[in-house]
Amino acid sequence: MNAGSDIALNTVWVVLAAAMVLFMEGGFSLLEAGFVRTKNAVNVTMKIFVDLTIGVLAFFLVGFGVMFGKDFSGIISFNFWGASQTLHIDLNLPLSAYVLFQIGFAIATISIISGAVAERMSFKAYILIAFFVAAILYPISGHWVWNPEGWLAQLGMKDFAGSAAIHALGGSAAFAFAKVLGPRRGRFNTDGSVNVFAPSNIPLASAGTFILWFGWFGFNAGSTLNAADVNLSLIALNTMLAAAAGGTSAMIYTMFRYGKADPSMTMNGALAGLVAITAGCAFVTPYSSILIGLVAGVLVIWGTLAIDRLQVDDPVGAVAVHGINGSFGALAVGLLDQKAGLLTTGHFHLLGVQLLGVIAVVFWGYSLSYGAAKLIQATVGLRVKDDEEEEGLDMAMHGIPAYNELERFSDQPVSDQALYLRTGSED
Structure with a gap:
């Protein structure tokens, strides 16, 4: 196959994978609409449309250049996306296809925040947050990890499709915004106990989970950017196995711990498995993927309970699914990577780099988002009226x-x- 054919095939593959990633927004919409109360289902759907409109334009016009442009000291970069001569990535496909694929990643990061602030955030405030995340928050830390000249990339951090760069970042930002925003009225009692707000439509949420699961094959396998990559099928298999294992452990844990198999935790367990395998899907074995998923499915339950104890209200469990398991997934690479993992080779270096990367991304996501939340709260207002x-x-x-x-x-x-x-x- 000649070079022209390679580029054509890669272009088709990446565009299709990008479409799958963008279709995940439908999954976010249905999942959140099913988990919130009926009176807020339109609002969460409209916020996903903010991601698909404001978020797309913000990343295209500003964020992509910040993330992948000419580097300044490993911290930040900038160029207009069309200036391909300054794009420091070796692509075997048109730049436009790569931009489209990266747009899907950027808006997925915003959508993680959407669920955590559901049912009480001002719509105007969310528009500002979408722009902030797509233009500034995600591109700068993403530059550290994925721009070859970024400081974490230079240290050798491995995050194939974004457990840290997308999910840990989005989850930490979601935690900050939810904390500043405050809980829904009546969610917590003065003694610290939690009042359960029942999801409005579990079948709708399950449909959203299925769509997210489907789109994740584009999310992970599409990150090869190469239709002929020999690891493509292994990446897809690892993705499937981790999701299945996450759903399994969450379902069995709730069945034995609470006497009933909890559907929302089973869904979030599968999603936690997907989040956790995103960093290492190209670097670990199928058996390691199962192990990662099994841990993630229990970790999401423990994380949800811990966040409730902190009296931070997260209606869909976004912080536990994405923030906690994104961090875990990035660290799991340092443990289970076939070539440099601590448990597979006895070498500590990669785990140390992964730990540093997770700390940097989480600190960046939380601190900058906390500041942004306070600024929005003091100006246009963050929360709706009672x-x-x-x-x-x-x-x-x-x-x-x-x-x-x-x-x-x-x-x-x-x-x-x-x-x-x-x-x-x-x-």
Whole structure:
């Protein structure tokens, strides 16, 4: 196969993988809509559309250049994406295909935050957060890890598809925003006990989980950027095995610990397995992938309980799924990497680098997001009013309920504006 054919095949593969990653936004939307209360389902869906609009443009116009441009001291870079001569990555495909693929990663990082702040964040504030994450937060730390001239890349950090660069970062940012935002009204009692807000639609959440699981094959295997990569099928297999193991351990743990197999924890267990294997899917064996997934499925439960004890309200478990298991997944590479892992070769160096990388990314994600949250809180406002939260953000922010059957929901009339938009008539 000649060079032109190689480029054409790689282009098709990366564009298809990018489409799979972008389709994951549908998974985020359904998962969050199923986990929140009915009165907030439209709002979480609209926030995903913010990711797909504001987030895409912010990363294209600013973030990509910050992440992959000419380096300044290993910390930051900048160039317009079209200046391919300054892109310090050896690509065997058009730059436009690579930009499209990276857009999917950037907006996935924003969507991690969406679930953690659900049901009480101002929509205007979320728009600012989406721009901030796509243009500044993710590109700078992503530059450290994935730009060959970034300081963590220079140290030899391995994060194949983003357990640290995407998930640990997004999870730590989500924790900061949720902490500053405060819990939903009535979530915690004065004695520290937790009131359970039941998910509105478990089948809907499960459909979102299935879509995310499907898209993850593009997320991980697409990161080869090469349709002929000999590791492509191994990466896909490792992805599948870790997800299955994560769902298995979470399901069995809840069945024996609580007497019932918990569906939301089973879903989050599978997602935790996917998050944890994202860093090492190209570097570990299938058996190691199963081990990583098994640990992740239990770790997400322990993490969720720990976050509740801290009285930080995370309606979908985003911090435990992405932040905790993203960190674990990056560290697992240092333990189980076939060529340099502590448990496989006895060498400590890679684990030390991975630990340093996780600490740097988590500290960056939390500290900068905490500052951004405080700034937004002091200016445009971070949280909705109490009466808006009580009414539900679907009506307060968007003027239409998720399930618009007027005869059944006579207590939730659709706003005049929404009726006009839907019917084209003011009658």
